[in-house]
Amino acid sequence: MLRYENHCVGCASSLGCSSTCRLRHLPVYYCDDCGDLIEEGHFTSPDGEKDLCLDCLMEENKLVCDNCGKEIDGEAFRDGSDVLCLECLCEFYKKR
Numbered sequence: 123m124l125r126y127e128n129h130c131v132g133c134a135s136s137l138g139c140s141s142t143c144r145l146r147h148l149p150v151y152y153c154d155d156c157g158d159l160i161e162e163g164h165f166t167s168p169d170g171e172k173d174l175c176l177d178c179l180m181e182e183n184k185l186v187c188d189n190c191g192k193e194i195d196g197e198a199f200r201d202g203s204d205v206l207c208l209e210c211l212c213e214f215y216k217k218r
């Protein structure tokens with residue numbers, strides 16, 4: 123779920139803090155399954171109802187590698203917005 127939280131730590135008004143301080147309305151995503159704070163990026167469940175972390179998304183449904191299109195059995199890796207299987211991740215790193 124998306125929540126707006128006050129993360130303002132009382133920054134000085136000379137630094138531009140006011141009632142419109144960006145940090146007072148920081149959008150933060152929480153996983154709807156495990157309740158964890160999702161630090162980077164989030165996934166939406168297939169029905170579009172829930173915001174999920176990668177771990178819970180993997181438990182809810184099998185992930186498919188964005189590169190080779192195979193189901194990911196083991197660990198999935200994230201490369202930007204792509205989800206990769208271990209083999210494809212290794213291939214990518216070899217090329218870089």
Ligand SMILES: [Zn+2]
Binds near residue numbers: 131133139145
């Ligand atoms: Zn502030």
Ligand SMILES: [Zn+2]
Binds near residue numbers: 153155176177
């Ligand atoms: Zn989760």
Ligand SMILES: [Zn+2]
Binds near residue numbers: 189192206208211
């Ligand atoms: Zn792959």
